[in-house]
Amino acid sequence: MDNWLPTLQTETPSEGYDLAVKLARMTIKKTQTDAAIRDRLRPDYAENADSLIAVSAVVATHFATISAANGYWARP
Amino acid sequence: MDNWLPTLQTETPSEGYDLAVKLARMTIKKTQTDAAIRDRLRPDYAENADSLIAVSAVVATHFATISAANGYWARP
Amino acid sequence: MDNWLPTLQTETPSEGYDLAVKLARMTIKKTQTDAAIRDRLRPDYAENADSLIAVSAVVATHFATISAANGYWARP
Amino acid sequence: MDNWLPTLQTETPSEGYDLAVKLARMTIKKTQTDAAIRDRLRPDYAENADSLIAVSAVVATHFATISAANGYWARP
Amino acid sequence: MDNWLPTLQTETPSEGYDLAVKLARMTIKKTQTDAAIRDRLRPDYAENADSLIAVSAVVATHFATISAANGYWARP
C-alpha cells in the first residue's frame, strides 16, 4: 500500500471520477484491514439505497479535490 | 462507461445542475453494478424524504465543483 | 424545466439564499418526478427536526457556491 | 423576511459565527413556516446529541462561507 | 461569550485543530444553552461511535476553514 496514490492528476474527468471512487474506498480498507470482514459487509451497503447515497457523498467530496487538482480539465 | 464524462464545462447553470445529478448517480451505478438490484432499490429512496434530501446533498457538492469548473458562468 | 436556472448571480445575499433553497429542492423534483408523492412526503420532513436540519445542510452547500459566484456580494 | 441578510461581512469572527448560526436556522424557518410546529420540534433536537451535532455541521459550512467572505478577518 | 473568537489565526496546525474542535462545540452551547442538559447528553455521543464520527466531520469542516485562514501554515 506504500505509494498507492502517486498523483492526483488524471487525463480526463472520467478517470478523475474513478480515482475519487478509489479514494473513497481506501479509507474503508485502512480502517477495516480484514478483507473477509469487508466482503461480509459489502451487501450491507451495496444493496441499501441510503448507504449507496452515502458512498456517493464521499465520492463527491473527493471528486471536488481531484477536479481542483486538475484545473477542472479546462479546455484551452 | 469509458469516457462518459468528457468535460465539466456546460453552456448554462441548468445544464451544470443536470450534470451534477448525473455525477451523483454514477457512484451508485459503479458501486452496485447490478441494474436489477438498483431498480429494486429505487422506491427505497424515491419515496423517502430523508433519502431524497441525502441525494440532494450529493448533488449540491457536485454542483459546487461544476460551478467552479465553469467560472460560475459569470456574466461578462 | 428547460432553463430554470439562468444565472447564479443575485442582487443580494438574501436572494442568493433563496436561490440556494431552490437548488436544494430541485434535486427532489428531479429524482421524484411524481408531485403527488412529493406532497405526501412533505410532512415527513417538514415536521421532523432531523430532516429539517438535513435540508439546512444542503442549502448551506448551495449557498457557499452561490456566494462564491457573487464574489460574496463584497462592498466596494 | 425581505432583506434579512443585507451582507455577509462582519466586524469579527465571533459575529461571523453568530451569522452562520442564523443562516443555519433560516432554512428551517423557510421550510417549516408554522412557528408553532417549530416550537414543538425544538426539544427533538435541542435535547438530542446527534441532532445538535448535525446543527453544528450546518453552521460549520456556513461559517466557511462567511469566513471566506471576510477574507478570514486577516490581521493586516 | 461576547468576543470568544478574536481570530482564526493560530501559530501551528495543532492549535488550529484545537480551535476547530472549539468551533464545533460552540454551536452546541449556543443551541442548547442549559449546561445541565448538555452534561446529560455527553455520554450519548462520547460513548457512541457514530456520534464521535459525526463530531469528527464537523471538526474537519472547521479545520478546512482555519487552515485556509492560516495559508495552510505554509513553510516559507
Next chain:
Amino acid sequence: MDNWLPTLQTETPSEGYDLAVKLARMTIKKTQTDAAIRDRLRPDYAENADSLIAVSAVVATHFATISAANGYWARP
C-alpha cells in the same frame, strides 16, 4: 499531544491521505479521552458499513484540506 501536527505538507499524495486519516481519528481521541472506551467502540464502526462510510467522509474532507495545502502535489 502538544505538537502532534507540525505541518500539513507531505511528500506524496499517499502520505497526505494517511495524514487525513490521522486528522479524522484525532477528534475521536480528543472527544473520548478514555482509551478503554475507544477500544470498546471500535467494532461498532469497524464492522459496520455505514460507520465506515462515515469515516470515509471525514477523511475526504481532511484530504481536501491537505491537498490544497500541498498545491495538489502538482507536477512541475
